[in-house]
Amino acid sequence: xxxxxxxxxxxxxxxxxxxxxxxxxxxxxxxxxxxxxxxxxxxxxxxxxxxxxxxxxxxxxxxxxxxxxxxxxxxxxxxxxxxxxxxxxxxxxxxxxxxxxxxxxxxxxxxxxxxxxxxxxxxxxxxxxxxxxxxxxxxxxxxxxxxxxxxxxxxxxxxxxxxxxxxxxxxxxxxxxxxxxxxxxxxxxxxxxxxxxxxxxxxxxxxxxxxxxxxxxxxxxxxxxxxxxxxxxxxxxxxxxxxxxxxxxxxxxxxxxxxxxxxxxxxxxxxxxxxxxxxxxxxxxxxxxxxxxxxxxxxxxxxxxxxxxxxxxxxxxxxxxxxxxxxxxxxxxxxxxxxxxxxxxxxxxxxxx
Numbered sequence: 001x002x003x004x005x006x007x008x009x010x011x012x013x014x015x016x017x018x019x020x021x022x023x024x025x026x027x028x029x030x031x032x033x034x035x036x037x038x039x040x041x042x043x044x045x046x047x048x049x050x051x052x053x054x055x056x057x058x059x060x061x062x063x064x065x066x067x068x069x070x071x072x073x074x075x076x077x078x079x080x081x082x083x084x085x086x087x088x089x090x091x092x093x094x095x096x097x098x099x100x101x102x103x104x105x106x107x108x109x110x111x112x113x114x115x116x117x118x119x120x121x122x123x124x125x126x127x128x129x130x131x132x133x134x135x136x137x138x139x140x141x142x143x144x145x146x147x148x149x150x151x152x153x154x155x156x157x158x159x160x161x162x163x164x165x166x167x168x169x170x171x172x173x174x175x176x177x178x179x180x181x182x183x184x185x186x187x188x189x190x191x192x193x194x195x196x197x198x199x200x201x202x203x204x205x206x207x208x209x210x211x212x213x214x215x216x217x218x219x220x221x222x223x224x225x226x227x228x229x230x231x232x233x234x235x236x237x238x239x240x241x242x243x244x245x246x247x248x249x250x251x252x253x254x255x256x257x258x259x260x261x262x263x264x265x266x267x268x269x270x271x272x273x274x275x276x277x278x279x280x281x282x283x284x285x286x287x288x289x290x291x292x293x294x295x296x297x298x299x300x301x302x303x304x305x306x307x308x309x310x311x312x313x314x315x316x317x318x319x320x321x322x323x324x325x326x327x328x329x330x331x332x333x334x335x336x337x338x339x340x341x342x343x344x345x346x347x348x349x350x351x352x353x
Contacts, residue, residue: 079127126171182203230262280297
């Protein structure tokens with residue numbers, strides 16, 4: 001799984017990483033063109049935060065597949081319903097739908113394992129790898145670190161085997177690109193050890209290929225590249241990728257958040273402050289239950305305005321952040337940032353933590 005980027009960001013980095021499996025290669029082996037069209041539509045609905053519509057799309061396909069006893073189509077539907085639930089929960093920082101998420105993952109695993117006993121198929125292998133990666137994500141959310149590691153390694157091994165057996169299966173680049181980059185980013189201080197290589201450039205190259213040649217994961221790769229290029233110390237490239245995404249999806253938080261952070265990293269403070277304000281309005285209108293992402297925006301704006309020496313605005317934003325009715329889980333995750341705001345001096349420049 002990808003570590004938290006040094007630049008810092010809200011749920012949307014993981015959200016897009018979670019969505020990385022909402023696609024299949026155009027050279028599908030068992031899924032029809034109509035199913036491929038549904039996958040594209042599902043990706044766009046999720047990027048634009050229309051989760052109920054995305055679930056309804058594949059719920060209808062699941063009913064059809066059961067009626068016609070089409071097992072591969074049922075596996076596809078179960079898997080994509082699970083991924084939409086994952087994206088929805090991460091977006092809202094609300095995990096009340098975990099049971100539905102786990103149910104559809106389990107059904108995907110059962111069906112694909114059964115079908116793969118009869119005949120190997122690249123698409124089914126891809127779905128099965130995706131299940132392991134989503135299991136790893138769920139274990140991470142629950143603090144089950146050893147299980148997270150085992151499921152993550154299983155998923156990555158399955159993707160690597162798929163890439164070796166089906167070299168033209170282009171969408172694998174998205175999953176492996178993320179894995180190679182973040183693994184190396186986490187371990188870059190240990191690259192002097194003989195068996196630890198810096199594979200960040202290889203990971204970026206894979207993601208760039210996915211962003212230009214991938215049919216279904218293209219925009220997910222674009223979003224991932226915005227965060228990765230900031231972590232890699234190339235904010236200009238990050239900004240270019242973020243602008244490319246926003247041009248296609250102008251109201252999507254998946255691109256507005258990295259765009260704001262890229263502007264912040266490049267010193268475009270006023271532009272970043274304006275964009276975080278826009279994001280805050282979106283989140284308030286969405287009435288997200290945990291208020292985690294609202295705190296994130298307000299916290300960013302506090303430090304930007306202190307750097308701009310807009311002291312009254314910075315303090316007002318600080319007070320708004322501290323007044324949010326955070327859930328217990330969100331407050332626990334934000335404990336350090338809350339303490340930093342509480343200790344914020346009222347009238348002198350303070351470097352952002």
